[in-house]
Amino acid sequence: MSWPEYYEISDQCRTTTIDQGQLMALEKHQIVQCGVNYARQSFTVYRRNPNMHMLLFTCCGEGWLETPVRKWTLESGSVIHVPPGSANGFGITPKEHDADNETLDTENTWDIAWVMLSDNGEWAKTMPNEVTYSKTQCADMLRKTIDCLHQSMSLPYPVGNQLGDNLVEQIRLLVTNRLPTSMPISLQRLEKVFDRAKEQLHRQWSVAELAALHPCSEPHFHRLCQQYYCHSPIAHLTRLRMEYAARLLSATEWPIQHICESSGYPNPANFSTRFKKWSSLTPREFRQRFKY
Structure with a gap:
């Protein structure tokens, strides 16, 4: 034939x-x-x-x-x-x-x-x-x-x-350069989940919503984050939010209130506490030191 x-x-x-x-x-x-x-x-x-x-x-x-x-x-x-x-x-x-x-x-x-x-x-x-x-x-x-x-x-x-x-x-x-990746499939899916979360960092993501994007159960999603990132899903999401806020503080003139909300923290005091714990500086101090 x-x-x-x-x-x-x-x-x-x-x-x-x-x-x-x-x-x-x-x-x-x-x-x-x-x-x-x-x-x-x-x-x-x-x-x-x-x-x-x-x-x-x-x-x-x-x-x-x-x-x-x-x-x-x-x-x-x-x-x-x-x-x-x-x-x-x-x-x-x-x-x-x-x-x-x-x-x-x-x-x-x-x-x-x-x-x-x-x-x-x-x-x-x-x-x-x-x-x-x-x-x-x-x-x-x-x-x-x-x-x-x-x-x-x-x-x-x-x-x-x-x-x-x-x-x-x-x-x-x-x-x-087709860039074949040696990353395990589970890690590739995990990266895609947090890539999706980074598109809406202002959103109040729950672990259930993140796990559904993988998709897998919440306990399994916790295990994957611990395996690949050595911390919990929310801790990883917090890190992404802090990195995003740091870029905005150093590269823009946006008001800190605006940066708080864009990073998923409607409460400025809560944002300031989180940011200082992450960077050892308040948002204002960080901007003054690292402003482009």
């Missing part, structure tokens, strides 16, 4: 594609295409004889890729490279069903950033000759970079061109 060649993409999917015809800066780095796919419901692509290097960075959700000899599960925070000439198919992981055929997952999602590279020049020398799969810290950064590149194309000359050149260079760097 010959390898199939077809695609099936639902109306729920959204795709951004940028190629050399739209942006000359891609040609300089021999990037044929790049884009972002927000796959929903169903998404399947099979190719018999591709003539480019393909890299799929999974940002969120889960997908799969198969060749005639093997199949890979593409997890969030991973990258897979497929060299030219390698027949392959890839798509979104289907929803699971229980014994009564009830859907277990609430939504079928797979968010990916992808880059197609020429099989000539520097990429022919530096890219592997076989399919490779690894974890990476670059997936979401690449997605955001491609989104920014797409937006920059609507800006007038010369700002749009200059931004485009810089963003394409960033894409090249992220592809070249």
